[in-house]
Amino acid sequence: MAQNHLLLLPGDGIGTEIMAEVEKLIAHLKEKGLADFSYDTGLVGGCAYDAHGQAISEEDMEKALKADAVIFGAVGGPKWDDVPYDVRPEAGLLRLRKDLGLFANLRPAICYSALADASSLKKELVEGLDILIVRELTGGVYFGEPKEIIDLGDGQKRGIDTQVYDTYEIDRIARVAFDLARTRDNRVHSSEKRNVMKSGVLWHEVVTEVHKDYADVKLDHILADNCAMQLVRNPKQFDVIVTDNLFGDILSDAAAMLTGSLGMLPSASLGAPDANTGKRKALYEPVHGSAPDIAGQGMANPIAMLASFAMALRYSFEMIELADKLEGAISSVLDEGLRTGDIMQDGCKKVSTAEMGDAIIAKI
């Protein structure tokens, strides 16, 4: 079967609008004979809850498990702030991550040179910035049990979450980080709080052990609080940062914002290679959220979504050249001065979601 099969899950808010640009791109690639993707679509998040009371249906989960890759938009919005915990929009995303076994979340924080001025940091500190955060995505406090609220009586409740990491979980994410470092600047910072957390002690121990297989890669250990500081002080000191689910959530968001290119940043979530086919399950999503305030107005920035598709080409389909071409197209429309509202600058041309998508696709 030469055809590669995708599941598109636009989700809520601006998810639909930015996913429309992916559909255009897929059609364009087929028309030009550059790549042949078939796809299904499904519901996730608030829209799935509205349709059938679950953050993702069993049927769509089936489709996700069968697809070569899932392309994900964004979930959530004020409309669903008060739905029950188990069916809140995020539950759909968390279930996809867990049931697909997507333990490795790759979050590049790069600063597009055309946008270096948009950062809150001084330009010289972010220009050329290129960090890769490798976040563990299926363990830690996100999934550990017990996770509950207990009624203690007398008006007292107890909220409990459990941070759990096993050796093999740390081992495999460390290997992903070291492998990726070898394709980059060959440096890894491993971040935890081993001075207060036992899971951090184990994290530190296992990463140190795995490093023996990667003696050519430079490894530094950095406490998570210091890592947050150093990201703010001088982000260019980092190449690859590997960290747990919760620290990864916070540190990668801080790093993304530092670049000034938040609306541009993609992510990839990968599973382990299949024992028979060698293929990894995968989900690709923009780092930004569903932006309900601007949804439906055709003004959302589709770049992070298209850049996520580029990551799919690279990591799921080994279409490296095409991925490079797509990323190049994004840089060059920015260099030409095209801007959606979120990144508008003096002297640039303000365009809609569709116009931005068209301009990028036209270059491929």
Next chain:
Amino acid sequence: MAQNHLLLLPGDGIGTEIMAEVEKLIAHLKEKGLADFSYDTGLVGGCAYDAHGQAISEEDMEKALKADAVIFGAVGGPKWDDVPYDVRPEAGLLRLRKDLGLFANLRPAICYSALADASSLKKELVEGLDILIVRELTGGVYFGEPKEIIDLGDGQKRGIDTQVYDTYEIDRIARVAFDLARTRDNRVHSSEKRNVMKSGVLWHEVVTEVHKDYADVKLDHILADNCAMQLVRNPKQFDVIVTDNLFGDILSDAAAMLTGSLGMLPSASLGAPDANTGKRKALYEPVHGSAPDIAGQGMANPIAMLASFAMALRYSFEMIELADKLEGAISSVLDEGLRTGDIMQDGCKKVSTAEMGDAIIAKI
């Protein structure tokens, strides 16, 4: 008893040098008849481990429990990187926090105007910045049980930490935050990850409930990852941020670094008011660490330590005027161009730890 009694715990690294300036200040206040403090000194951290194999001795814990306030320097250094977990330098600080019941950690992130240029952020984003982070300090993942590493056999271990919050713990820290907001800009952001953590759901619920007693204060809820982003994007949008132990650790360090004034920032850790005397147990410490790389060279910046002493005057001894005077003295030596090495700028005068201390004290 008119005399107020302190315990000074200089700790490791630059701790001793910066604490010497506090001792000078105490002598000066007495000589001038401005305030009368008696004090003991003790060991904490690596130096305590070296002396008696514990991160703080029982005897020094006794002294801490009896003192009106503990003045704390800093702990840790590479020398003690491999000591057993239970007696690592940080354990001394954590025990003080826990046994003294210091649940409320106040971390001001202010930008000294003389230093606005030193921030990695654009000057206009940090000039005049004045945030107060109120961090819960005796609960959460720092102290929850189980906290252990289990051997699973077959080369597999499991690291476990437990995040636990009870209603009363959230209630009391929320009240501290709301009370302090009333003395400031009357706005509180409460930060958690209620979209993935049950303790976050409870946190959100209790803070919302407590807010009913503070209807005049503006309350916003913000997810911790978004809070990290917003701190980087536009820190001046915040007044008071209240958050749990672990998020507080990371967010307050990021905020401190944003100001460009890290070596200047103090903190206060307060207990509940005593039922009889109304007095709170308290510990005051600089936000920066023990800086082993520059220890013993007389070049450390004593400002955060002296500013922590100013917080002691304010929160433990109601010497508000004297606190204002000390803080004013710090600002004015900075305005006059005196700088320790860490904050040196063109056209300023580089001074030693002792010279900086003397200059500040001379103004009081």
